[in-house]
Amino acid sequence: MDKKTIRDVDLTDQRVLVRVDFNVPLDDGTVTDDNRIRAAVPTIRAILDEKPRAVILMSHLGRPKGERKPELSLKPVAPVLQDLLGEEVHFVEDTIGDQAKQAIEELPRGGVLLLENTRFYPGEKKNDPDFSAQLAELGDIFVNDAFGSSHRAHASVVGVADHMAAVGGLLMEKEIEFLNNALADPGRPYVAILGGAKISDKIGVIERLLETADLILIGGGMANTFFAAQDIPVAESLVEEDAVDTAKQLMEQGLDKLVLPTDAVIADAFEADANSRTIDVMDGGVPDGWRILDIGEATIALFNEKLQGAQTVAWNGPMGVFELEPFAKGTFAVAQTCAELAQAGATVVIGGGDSASAVREAGLSDKVTHVSTGGGASLELMEGKELPGLAALNDK
Ligand code: ADP
Numbered sequence: 001m002d003k004k005t006i007r008d009v010d011l012t013d014q015r016v017l018v019r020v021d022f023n024v025p026l027d028d029g030t031v032t033d034d035n036r037i038r039a040a041v042p043t044i045r046a047i048l049d050e051k052p053r054a055v056i057l058m059s060h061l062g063r064p065k066g067e068r069k070p071e072l073s074l075k076p077v078a079p080v081l082q083d084l085l086g087e088e089v090h091f092v093e094d095t096i097g098d099q100a101k102q103a104i105e106e107l108p109r110g111g112v113l114l115l116e117n118t119r120f121y122p123g124e125k126k127n128d129p130d131f132s133a134q135l136a137e138l139g140d141i142f143v144n145d146a147f148g149s150s151h152r153a154h155a156s157v158v159g160v161a162d163h164m165a166a167v168g169g170l171l172m173e174k175e176i177e178f179l180n181n182a183l184a185d186p187g188r189p190y191v192a193i194l195g196g197a198k199i200s201d202k203i204g205v206i207e208r209l210l211e212t213a214d215l216i217l218i219g220g221g222m223a224n225t226f227f228a229a230q231d232i233p234v235a236e237s238l239v240e241e242d243a244v245d246t247a248k249q250l251m252e253q254g255l256d257k258l259v260l261p262t263d264a265v266i267a268d269a270f271e272a273d274a275n276s277r278t279i280d281v282m283d284g285g286v287p288d289g290w291r292i293l294d295i296g297e298a299t300i301a302l303f304n305e306k307l308q309g310a311q312t313v314a315w316n317g318p319m320g321v322f323e324l325e326p327f328a329k330g331t332f333a334v335a336q337t338c339a340e341l342a343q344a345g346a347t348v349v350i351g352g353g354d355s356a357s358a359v360r361e362a363g364l365s366d367k368v369t370h371v372s373t374g375g376g377a378s379l380e381l382m383e384g385k386e387l388p389g390l391a392a393l394n395d396k
Pocket residue numbers: 195196197198201219220221222238292293294316317318319320321322323351352353354355356375
């Protein structure tokens with residue numbers, strides 16, 4: 001990374017203001033998935049090791065629309081972080097101002113404080129200079145470890161960096177290392193796997209991959225729009241009519257690189273207990289009343305074969321509706337192949353929130369090279385876009 005990190009600065013006796021991504025799912029005040037909190041722990045630990053005056057953590061949570069919404073308080077995150085970190089974590093019920101300042105003053109040396117949800121203030125999303133300045137008053141040095149929020153130019157990600165030294169955390173560094181550097185200069189062959197619900201989310205990524213990757217395997221709901229572009233009937237399958245022309249263009253551009261499914265698992269309802277069977281896509285398409293919910297065995301074998309020998313693999317988007325057990329096979333098979341390739345020395349990078357959950361569910365997240373913590377941010381990096389939250393940090 002060509003930006004400074006916490007390793008390049010002296011944190012001793014400093015009030016270190018850290019933007020983390022604690023935008024975690026809550027169910028009635030309980031954190032139901034602590035992966036993002038876990039991902040921030042190495043950075044917080046590393047900062048504490050440098051004997052700072054205090055570590056002040058800030059994050060957004062959900063979409064409170066610039067208002068104080070008790071159900072979107074970050075308070076339930078503090079005890080979860082405390083357990084993971086093994087250090088006391090204090091919480092203050094405001095994000096800026098006197099109450100926050102007082103809470104920092106009252107912290108013991110090296111204490112950790114979590115501020116309230118940054119999005120309780122409308123200035124956060126507007127990247128408002130006054131709000132940024134008020135946040136900046138709370139620290140002496142700014143650390144951005146919120147990779148998953150860094151595609152947004154918000155006050156706690158971008159504006160605050162105007163006021164003091166601004167460096168990246170260890171998670172930020174790792175994400176950039178794998179999603180940017182590794183994919184910009186990939187070991188070859190470089191095979192990308194794309195899936196998920198919609199093609200429209202990922203057109204930019206496909207265009208970039210047509211330039212950088214050797215092969216692009218397409219599965220998931222996205223493949224349906226490519227079928228429609230070839231006038232293959234897809235019946236009740238998820239299709240984006242608006243993107244059919246784009247799919248046609250992409251197919252013309254990428255004839256020798258795009259690999260589409262040859263068979264599909266179809267169902268007569270969007271339910272786990274629906275009737276299902278496998279069809280050959282080229283054999284008349286999907287019958288009326290049915291929909292594609294997964295790739296079939298022949299496609300699993302085809303993708304597996306195309307992946308053999310890959311030195312770099314980027315995967316974004318599940319191959320089917322993996323949330324329903326009967327339609328998870330394609331996604332888990334690809335996850336398994338990815339894990340085997342990584343174990344054999346390939347660089348395997350997984351981006352996208354749902355793909356990351358699928359890999360975790362398959363118990364394989366430790367077996368691949370990197371599972372990104374950022375959905376939107378990882379897509380934008382894969383598209384080759386600059387992340388505002390990264391651009392705002394000090395150059396090395
Ligand atoms: P990611 O978060 O990994 O980027 P997306 O958000 O683009 O992935 O897509 C994930 C969603 O795509 C999942 O909820 C999955 O159920 C859905 N999906 C995958 N295949 C299909 C399909 N054939 N039909 C409908 N939805 C699908």
